Amino acid sequence: MHRPKSTLEQWRILQAVVDYGGYAQAAEQLNKSQSSLNHAVAKLQYQLGIQLLEVRGRKAYLTEQGEVLLRRSRHLTQTVTELEQLASNLEQGWEPSLVIARELVYPMELLTDALAAFLPESRGTRITVVDTVINGTNELIVNNQVDLAICGVPPKGYIAEPLCDLEFHLVCHPDHPLASLGELEDDRELAQHLQIVIKDTGLNPSQEIGWLKAEQRWTVSNFHEAKVILAKGIGFCWVPQHLIQKEVAAGELVRLKMKGASTRRIVLTLVVPQRDNQGPASKLLESLILAKHADTSGDLMPYMLVEL
Template identity: 45%
Template sequence: MYRPKSTVEQWRIFQAVVDHGGYVQAAEALNKSQSSLNHAVAKLQQGLGVALLEVKGRKAYLTPEGEVFLRRSRKLTQGIKELELLADILASGWEPILRLVVEASLPRQPLYQALADFSARSRGCRIHLLEAQPAGCKAVVDKQAADMVFASRAFSSVPSLPLTTTVYVPVCAPSHPLAILDEVSTHELEAELELVLAEGNEPEEGWEGTEQPWVINHLHDTLSLLRRGVGFAWLPQDVVTPLIEARILTRLPVTNQTLRKRFTHLILPRTTPLGPAASLLLTLIRHHYGVPDEHRTDA
């Protein structure tokens, strides 16, 4: 069984002697006796079988081996410091993990911006960001299996916050036959292949589809197929605008068609109060979605 030949305290004393230029100065800084520091470093060197310091007069100098051990030991003591800080953070109630679920068809740029801000203040809290379809979001809410759910519908008796309204527009590849038309009627679309974001055989709830729907589970797959000239799709305007500007996709000029819209609701499935990390993230989400502070989640 392995037995350590050194202690964290010995490495801290060794670093202090180097940082302060000698045993006398380090003893004053650490409020310890010089003899105790001498003993700790001597025992450290003896245990390792390597000379780390060379004393000349009243000053201590690193040996070549000591320079190597100094760099490595700083990582060790910094790691111990971070572990102890993490223990303090968790003891204060700071969550170690936050689980977020986002409905596949919803745009999420403001969420990304909130998470970017959160990362600098996360204090070790990890983020699990998952994508799901509407039925999957409902299952997560029912099971209270996430801290936050971004869905296109709210759920009764579950706290939620309306975040934004998303406009969906019809798009296809520039090479698609529909792209050359000056106007496209809803009747003409009915005969075309439509890529529908859904799961299983479920159509988009409340949206009339075409006679030839392909059900696609992920937005990434939908965009990949569209780029290859496969069908058309109704997608979030914020998502496709850069692709339209880059002429990767084309917006279809559909006549007599009201805009399709979908709301983004932030659902808080858990019955327990938000912890400090979740509360911070919620504040950042409100900020980046432009939700006024006076808007609170509904009980």
């Protein structure tokens, strides 16, 4: 009978070293010593007889052979993780905890309503809500790190249930120079001013999405921070309508109008990353979230503006 030369732990350590950009960073994330990680990868390479990593400077890089094997190892570790999770669900029957990824623009009031309805039936299930932006949301889905995810465009291969569409408005302070220009003919005027954008939460952002032509950009973590900056008369930003209704009504912010681009819309969807292993608590919460949007619908529109 053939006995494997390597262990799942060795492959998980290799994945962490690559994903976090080096032994020191991986050791911190895994709460292990750097020397133990070095030893595990060195032993794995010796057992396989193949060089998987090469260190240049302070960073470890995959070799060509290492890239092939790492890709295959991800399927293996993911399968084992899913198998263990399934066994846990079968044993416990009801999940002790649920993690929800919430795209930052999704109204927290809607999610809170669903959670409030879930609470009486929750059996003590602990809830963790993680605020994410674009690639950050999709990475959590692909890596099976969340039970439910409210996202924009889902990763390829995942089925998503539409929830609602959100409208974004281009806004600035009333004293900002852009506010006195009336309707803008095109985006050239915008490009001359400071733009406030929301940072993608992904570990490996791969593309830029939305209008990002301004030479000057300030990047912040959320729309609350963006609004604080706008209130000082600094910059312009695309902000979800529901987050600035009061400020616009009070005249604290003004909408900018531009021919053909005064408004943008996005659709938000609900994804269950591990549908085959979904437990009863997750199913209940999913149904409650969907129920909040049973009477709403929206058309697919361009995604939100962020800097990646």
